[in-house]
Amino acid sequence: MTELSSVRPVELAGGRCALREWRDDDAEALHALTNDPRVTEWVLDEAPPSLDDIRAAVPAWRREAAGEPRLHYRLAVVTGDRPVGLGSLTVESPAHRRGEIGYVLHPDHWGRGLGTEVARLLLRLGFGEVGLHRIEVTTRPDHAASRRMLDKAGLRPEGVSREHLFVRGRWWDSVRYAVLVTDR
Helix, strand or coil: CCCCCCCCCCEEECCCCEEEECCHHHHHHHHHHHCCHHHHCCCCCCCCCCHHHHHHHHHHHHHHHCCCCCCEEEEEEEECCEEEEEEEEEEEECCCCEEEEEEEECHHHCCCCHHHHHHHHHHHHHHHHHCCCEEEEEECCCCHHHHHHHHHCCCEEEEEEEEEEEECCEEEEEEEEEEEHHHC
């Protein structure tokens, strides 16, 4: 079996956006994204991070990315050179070559197909560069836009995990999606 690769730095270009490593001067844009009430409604955080939290997280992510093997890819989604979202790939099991992706876009970019492009870039990173066999993602059953985006990106629904997460005082169900390298 092939070993997984640790990719650094990540610089992946799509047609309308790119994925790259976070820089210190991106902190304000990331803070604005993670504190927008239209975004916080859908994310797992108990409370939005402060600007100081973000300023501490970005260099911590870079230190973590330098580790071997690299298991976490927390990446800026940029249009031009402006961050408009966050994409992540986590290697959940190196032995089983399984990973999970995540994504958040600023609401100004919702409904334009950019999320599908981000998901495809994350799949390209996971399958093509890291060497994963299976990539999973979860979303809420009531998040219709996210589910459409995952369908368009080629992921398949695999079922509902009932009361899978306890977030802000209530249980959330999760719809599980996945795609195999052999599906592509």
